[in-house]
Amino acid sequence: MNEKNLETSAGSSLSAEVFEAHRPHLRAVAYRMLGSLAEAEDAVQETWLRASAADTSEVANTGGWLTTIATRTCLNVLRSRATRREEELETAYGADRPDSRPSPEQEVEAADAVGIALLVVLDTLTPDERLAFVLHDLFAIPFDEIAATLERTPASARQLASRARRRVRGTTPAAPDSSRQQQAVTAFLAATRTGDFEALVALLHPDVVLTADPAVIPTPEPVVVLGAHTVAKGAMAATGRAQFTGPALLDGALGLAMAPNGRLRLVLTFTVEPDSGLITAVEVIAEPQRLAALELAVA
Incomplete structure (x- = not known):
């Protein structure tokens, strides 16, 4: 059964089966946005709660729609970090679902797959810069879609990604390491x-x-x-x-x-x-x- 048939059978509500098909992509986006697998899992769960309660009868692109919900959820988390203590960040997500939290080994595997240095540089970006860079440079999402998520113009979204890209690459020429x-x-x-x-x-x-x-x-x-x-x-x-x-x-x-x-x-x-x-x-x-x-x- 393809995605279209699944959505039709579910009427105007998103089926769990369709959502599960998109979960790996949503988790990948959320992890690069947040840098923590535990936080990413919670963002994906929040995406499911919001999406399952929404009317999908007018949704033409389910993947894009879910990605928008997930990235807005992550954006809210990033914007709230500046006003929250570090220890709260490390315990707030998934506290009521301890069995669902990723293991340290899973966190290490995820960090290795993305790259420690990239996660560190992403953590230095503003929330809007991080979103623009992650969506465009890592997932090839067009700037007009990113702009809609950020409520900015496409030109502004492009500038955000460009600033983030310079930070990722660095401005100091690499030393001639042997x-x-x-x-x-x-x-x-x-x-x-x-x-x-x-x-x-x-x-x-x-x-x-x-x-x-x-x-x-x-x-x-x-x-x-x-x-x-x-x-x-x-x-x-x-x-x-x-x-x-x-x-x-x-x-x-x-x-x-x-x-x-x-x-x-x-x-x-x-x-x-x-x-x-x-x-x-x-x-x-x-x-x-x-x-x-x-x-x-x-x-």
């Missing part, structure tokens, strides 16, 4: 995610220096750790954090960004010895002022 730099950073992430201590030690120069600012642990003073084995042990202790960490351009140089639910918590910058490809220095930055001063872009 293949050794890329291999070292990628391998460092893989080793910390899997807890492979020996592989991590092999990546580090024997005299490697790790520095972490006071907000990382936190401590009154910056932390300095010396030596490959000591640095590797510290990295192993942060294996759980590594699950929400991914490659990013940090002031034009390849590094790592940790961002649970798409919200930046800390970054790691690396110095790699050109000849050996070993990591000679790692800096961990978590102080809000320092993070805000960084230009983070998609690698």
Whole structure:
């Protein structure tokens, strides 16, 4: 049975079967809008509640109509974030449906599929910029449809997407990272995610220096750790954090960004010895002022 027949059989109401056919797309849009799989699932559920109560007799494009409802729902969430505390954001969605909340593994899988750096940059955009960029650049929705959702002109929607695109790409030219730099950073992430201590030690120069600012642990003073084995042990202790960490351009140089639910918590910058490809220095930055001063872009 095709979508048209399903809608006809349901009269002027949207059938659950038709909605379920659109759920994967709606979830994908909502996740990129909100950066949290749990919040995305709640936005999709809210879309179903609104759509199922509406008269669909005049709806010509069910997919587009549902996408509009979902994105407006997400837009309301984004606009409300500035006036809500972080802890409320993390507990409000799905609190009455704990069994329906995505697992940490599902959140990690979703973040990896989209890209940690992209989620972080999207989180820096205004709600309208984020909507315009996500709908147009990621889902190829025309600007006239986006404009209707935002209640703006198509030209204004185009400008929003353009500003967001520049932020995603970054304005600082990418540093000429060697293949050794890329291999070292990628391998460092893989080793910390899997807890492979020996592989991590092999990546580090024997005299490697790790520095972490006071907000990382936190401590009154910056932390300095010396030596490959000591640095590797510290990295192993942060294996759980590594699950929400991914490659990013940090002031034009390849590094790592940790961002649970798409919200930046800390970054790691690396110095790699050109000849050996070993990591000679790692800096961990978590102080809000320092993070805000960084230009983070998609690698």
